Structure formats: C-alpha cells, structure tokens
Amino acid sequence: MKFSEIQKQIIDLIKRSNKILILPSSPIDGDSIGSALSIYTILKKLGKEVTVASSERIPDLLNFLPKTQVINPSLVSSKDFIITLDTRKIQVQEINTEAGENKLNIVITPKEGRISESDISFNEGQEEYELIITVDTADLKQLRKIYEDNMDMFHEVPVINIDHHISNEHYGKVNYVDIMSASTTELLLPLFEQMEEIFEEELIDEDVATLLLTGIITDTGSFQNSNTTPKAFAHAAQLIAYGARQQEIIQHIYKTKQLSQLKLWGRVLSKIQTDDKYKIVWSSVTQQDFKDTKSKEEETADIIDELMTNAPGAEVVLLLKEKSNGTISGSIRTTSTEVDASNIAEMFGGGGHSRAAGFVIKDGEFRKHEDEIMNKVRNYQKERLNIIESQEDDEEKPMIDVKKLLAQVKEAEKAVGSMPKPEEVEKFKKTEEESNLNLKVPKHESEYQTEDPKQEGAKKQEPSHEQIFKYRFED
Numbered sequence: 460m461k462f463s464e465i466q467k468q469i470i471d472l473i474k475r476s477n478k479i480l481i482l483p484s485s486p487i488d489g490d491s492i493g494s495a496l497s498i499y500t501i502l503k504k505l506g507k508e509v510t511v512a513s514s515e516r517i518p519d520l521l522n523f524l525p526k527t528q529v530i531n532p533s534l535v536s537s538k539d540f541i542i543t544l545d546t547r548k549i550q551v552q553e554i555n556t557e558a559g560e561n562k563l564n565i566v567i568t569p570k571e572g573r574i575s576e577s578d579i580s581f582n583e584g585q586e587e588y589e590l591i592i593t594v595d596t597a598d599l600k601q602l603r604k605i606y607e608d609n610m611d612m613f614h615e616v617p618v619i620n621i622d623h624h625i626s627n628e629h630y631g632k633v634n635y636v637d638i639m640s641a642s643t644t645e646l647l648l649p650l651f652e653q654m655e656e657i658f659e660e661e662l663i664d665e666d667v668a669t670l671l672l673t674g675i676i677t678d679t680g681s682f683q684n685s686n687t688t689p690k691a692f693a694h695a696a697q698l699i700a701y702g703a704r705q706q707e708i709i710q711h712i713y714k715t716k717q718l719s720q721l722k723l724w725g726r727v728l729s730k731i732q733t734d735d736k737y738k739i740v741w742s743s744v745t746q747q748d749f750k751d752t753k754s755k756e757e758e759t760a761d762i763i764d765e766l767m768t769n770a771p772g773a774e775v776v777l778l779l780k781e782k783s784n785g786t787i788s789g790s791i792r793t794t795s796t797e798v799d800a801s802n803i804a805e806m807f808g809g810g811g812h813s814r815a816a817g818f819v820i821k822d823g824e825f826r827k828h829e830d831e832i833m834n835k836v837r838n839y840q841k842e843r844l845n846i847i848e849s850q851e852d853d854e855e856k857p858m859i860d861v862k863k864l865l866a867q868v869k870e871a872e873k874a875v876g877s878m879p880k881p882e883e884v885e886k887f888k889k890t891e892e893e894s895n896l897n898l899k900v901p902k903h904e905s906e907y908q909t910e911d912p913k914q915e916g917a918k919k920q921e922p923s924h925e926q927i928f929k930y931r932f933e934d
C-alpha cells in the first residue's frame with residue numbers, strides 16, 4: 460500500500476477517535492520522544508484528549524524538549540469492576556468492606572429506607588482509550604511495563620504503528636513503517652502536512668518542528684551515520700524552515716552531553732587496570748570524576764559496554780562507581796561463555812544475566828572496597844582457570860590498548876566542536892519531489908546500516924540490548 464493511503468487511514472482513525480494514547484518505545488531516545496510529543500502537540504491542537512505514557516525515565520539531556528512534562532509514568536487501570544448504586548432515591552450514609560473467609564462483603568448503609576437489588580448495577584471498567592499510537596516501537600514488548608500491565612487493551616483498542624525499524628513486527632491495525640526512513644519523526648512530517656490540509660489548520664509550529672528535527676538528528680548521529688539519506692537532509696532543511704531550533708538541539712544533545720561523556724571516558728581509560736593472568740580489566744569512577752568532567756552518574760551507562768568492546772582479550776570487565784548516595788555499584792560484563800557475570804555479582808549480593816550483571820554495596824569506603832572486590836574477582840578467576848600463583852605467564856598481548864583509545868578520545872573531543880551548521884544543511888534543501896527522484900535507495904537490508912541502539916539490539920544476540928538495559932535499569 461502506498462504511504463499516502465496509509466496516511467489517509469491514520470487520519471481517518473484520528474478523526475473518529477477522541478481519547479488517544481501515544482506510546483514511545485523504551486528506552487526513550489530523541490526519536491521516540493520527539494515523535495510522541497509532536498503527535499501530542501498536533502492532536503491537542505485538534506481538540507483531542509491525549510495521553511502520552513512511558514514507564515521509562517526520560518534521559519536528562521532530552522528534558523530541554525517542549526512538553527516532556529506531559530509524559531505519564533503509568534496508565535490508569537482499566538481492569539476495575541464498578542458497582543453502581545442509583546442514588547436518585549437513596550442516599551448513602553457509609554460504605555464499608557468486611558473480609559470473611561474466601562469472601563469480601565461490601566456493606567452500603569443508606570441514610571434512610573432500604574437498598575434493593577434494582578438500585579444496583581454492575582459495570583466492568585471501560586477501556587479508556589479509543590486509539591493507541593505507538594512510535595519508534597518495533598515490537599510491543601519494547602513498551603515494557605505499559606504493555607505487560609495492559610495486554611488486553613492492545614487487543615481491544617486499534618493500534619497505529621509508526622516506525623522505521625527493519626525488525627518491526629507490523630502489529631498494528633495500521634502500520635506506517637518505512638525502513639528507509641532515517642527516523643520515525645521523518646515519517647511524521649508528511650503525515651502532519653497531510654493533516655494540515657485535511658483539517659485546514661496550521662499544525663506544525665516551532666515546537667513541533669524542533670521535536671521532529673530532534674528525531675532526525677539523534678537517529679542519524681547528527682547526520683554522520685550511514686542512514687543519513689538525502690531525504691533526511693531535505694526533511695531537516697524543511698523543518699528548519701518551519702522554525703525548528705537546530706542549534707538548541709545540538710547544544711543540548713551533543714555539545715554538552717558528548718563532551719562530558721568523552722571526558723568521563725578519558726578518565727575511566729586513564730584509570731584502567733588489567734590483570735593479564737586472570738584476564739580481568741577494570742576501572743572506577745568516583746564522585747570527583749563526575750565533578751571534574753561535569754558529567755552525570757547516568758553517563759556511565761555506555762562506558763561499561765565501551766570497555767567490553769575495547770578489551771577483547773579480557774574475560775571479565777568490571778566498572779566500579781562511587782554513587783552520590785554513598786553506595787558503590789559495580790557493573791560486570793563477560794566476553795566468554797565460560798564466565799557467568801551473575802555468579803560474580805552474586806558474590807557481592809547482586810545478580811543479573813550471564814553476560815551482564817551488577818551489584819550494589821551500601822555505604823563504605825570506596826578505595827577499601829575496591830581492593831576487596833578485586834581480590835575476590837581475582838580469586839574467582841583463579842579457581843576457575845586453575846592457575847597456580849607461581850606460574851610464570853608467557854608473553855601475551857595486552858588486553859586493552861589504552862594509549863590508542865586515549866588518542867581516539869582526544870580526536871573525538873576535537874570533532875564534537877564541528878557539528879553541521881544550518882547553512883550546511885540548507886545546501887541539501889530540495890523539494891520533496893526532487894529529493895524522491897535523487898534518492899539513492901540501498902537495495903538490500905544489509906546495505907542499510909543504522910546506529911540506532913534499538914536496531915543494534917535486534918541484531919546482537921548476546922548480551923541483547925534488552926538484557927543490558929534491564930540490568931541498567933536495576934543498576
């Protein structure tokens with residue numbers, strides 16, 4: 460089916476619905492939040508009752524976006540069973556519940572007279588929503604708690620599925636899925652323009668344009684990833700013409716975030732310690748490091764995985780973090796199927812998965828604990844590898860090339876200052892028609908590479924993105 464027809468179907472469903480639920484995928488990223496909040500803004504303008512819900516935390520660096528405060532952490536339960544009393548004739552004095560063995564009495568005491576069966580009716584809780592719109596969500600499971608707690612709702616209420624992931628499962632009543640699109644927000648722009656025409660109303664304002672551009676910028680890594688098509692540039696230019704605040708996005712997402720994270724990564728690298736005999740690589744982050752690099756605790760989330768990718772010779776990769784609440788948390792990754800990360804975490808009262816696990820030690824001196832922890836991990840590996848302490852290790856390559864990595868960080872720090880400027884994007888400005896004609900479309904899925912972490916997760920088997928994320932969530 461042509462995209463223009465799908466867009467019409469979507470608009471028809473929106474026309475017929477009043478209570479609309481919008482669900483961004485988890486973890487929340489620039490594309491999912493930009494999509495959800497732009498649809499929210501547009502539907503509000505059309506006078507709809509709109510709810511945006513996500514059980515996930517909104518990353519701090521996306522909080523600058525307009526309307527992030529409308530996102531609800533959960534949905535009102537629709538599983539309620541309602542007992543209705545006709546109060547036209549009878550007034551209620553008091554309602555009580557009495558729990559008996561295997562039963563519960565609901566006792567209604569009237570002010571006067573008697574309540575009869577004909578005064579009472581029973582109702583199952585109404586489904587609150589008439590339409591669900593999921594954005595940037597390849598699979599309903601990605602909605603996590605919202606889906607797990609409300610599975611029935613997804614069978615009963617029509618779902619519009621708007622997404623650009625190859626792995627999309629087409630679970631919607633209407634599936635507006637284009638894997639050639641660099642972001643989900645890119646799909647929304649033509650839809651919103653169509654809506655402007657049909658509803659004869661100006662809908663795309665500066666906030667909407669900013670939200671849509673955020674999705675394109677974050678999903679293309681600021682026009683650097685290989686999924687940056689000419690169309691993505693054209694749409695970005697169009698959004699800037701609509702008043703999208705590109706510099707604001709770059710400032711918040713790249714200039715502040717990446718630089719601090721790069722510096723933190725540099726810190727972690729400079730503190731790396733390796734144990735070649737027991738194949739362990741570890742490092743630590745203290746409160747001082749966060750202060751010095753102006754980074755936040757949550758920015759360590761990627762660092763453990765970065766460490767693991769760069770230490771192919773290590774079996775156990777460990778990062779210890781001194782948290783602001785006085786606890787010490789450890790993240791463990793293993794590269795070998797022989798080592799179970801959760802077993803190591805369990806030694807410190809934690810847990811997780813075989814490849815990704817973690818633990819928390821409540822109050823304690825960081826340095827002292829670091830030594831204790833590392834001794835235990837070393838012993839774990841010693842027993843497992845059956846190495847005799849005196850045995851001389853033969854020459855082996857170092858497990859991680861810290862020098863090379865530090866040089867890369869320096870390079871990256873320089874590069875962060877040179878993001879594309881509006882006039883560079885302007886060069887690619889074309890009409891929609893032109894851009895369609897010139898669009899070079901990769902023929903095979905394999906040619907289509909994306910840096911989208913959700914897509915990455917779908918490809919990688921062990922540990923899956925979900926596992927790592929789950930762990931981070933517990934972290």
Ligand SMILES: [Mn+2]
Pocket residue numbers: 490491595623641642643678911
């Ligand atoms: Mn996306």
